[in-house]
Amino acid sequence: MSETLLSRGGAAELSSHDDAATPASAPRVARAHDIEVELRRRIARQILLPGAVLREGEIAEEFGVSRTQVRDAFLVLALRGLIERVPNKGAVVSRLDFAQIVEIFAVREPLEGMCARLAAQNTTPEVWQPFVERFEHAMPGFVETGDFDAFADGYQAFRLKIIESANNRTLRDMLDSIGEKINALSRRIIILPGRGAQALLEHRAVLDALYRGDAEAAETLRKANMRSGLEWFVRYRNFVL
Structure with a gap:
């Protein structure tokens, strides 16, 4: 079947x-x-x-x-x-409407930011080294070739590592419920013109802060990454809904 x-x-x-x-x-x-x-x-x-x-x-x-x-x-x-x-x-x-998606992004921003802060506090550079290599080599290649499924998979692995490293069950459960509702939407956003390249820059900045153990920067940059995703969604809402 x-x-x-x-x-x-x-x-x-x-x-x-x-x-x-x-x-x-x-x-x-x-x-x-x-x-x-x-x-x-x-x-x-x-x-x-x-x-x-x-x-x-x-x-x-x-x-x-x-x-x-x-x-x-x-x-x-x-x-x-x-x-x-x-x-x-x-x-x-289920089909999410515009207002529901905006609400989800509003809730995700502080939660994802908090996860990044905790992850930076809880880890050493060795934890992030595999992602440094991935974001230096594989991920740019996915953007260049338009393999956005592979790019989305790579990003999701990075995101889940941040959540895991935060070591906070309540945060994890909340983000599991919220994030899953817009996983498919995130994949549609990433294929928008220029979004893949911009997202790569944002993810690299978050990764650099995590690698350095800079909790404040990791939180600030991760929240900015969430706001950026929302801005692209709002701009191209007619193409992704």
Whole structure:
């Protein structure tokens, strides 16, 4: 079953019974989690676009699981704000409006900045050396060749390392919930004319502050990076929404 099949129109098929047996070796919770993780990946990478209908029967067939497990996965995705139930359609990938996105950026800015400050305080230069090499060589190449999927993946790895290094579970959980809602949007912003090159400069500046252990600069630069992303979104909103 191909990924594109999941994004076809049509109402979600609801049923009071399961039409596919769950293998005994795979606990229901584990299999539901697998489905959830994969659908989150497809939404983030824009394989499943906003408004795409997720059909229970097709997903159950693709993963070889019961519809109950699919519904369990849908419940988690709905709690994360990634999908919603629409009358006469069923489960649909959520579509954020302009005001919601601006609100998310407003919340992300201080949280991402705080993570950068804590990460600078908690780490040594050795932690950031692999990213120094990546941002000196691989990342500029991705911008030059227009490989923005690879660029976005590299940035996400850097961002997650900052969050991990902050060593603050509350911050991590908040950013996990907030950031995931606009992962796909971030990938659309990065392909805007000139944004990749500008973002690379901003990320390098943050990385330099982290490498030097300059907590104040790391926070200031990371917050400025967030504001810059919002400015590009506002400027090109008609192209990315």
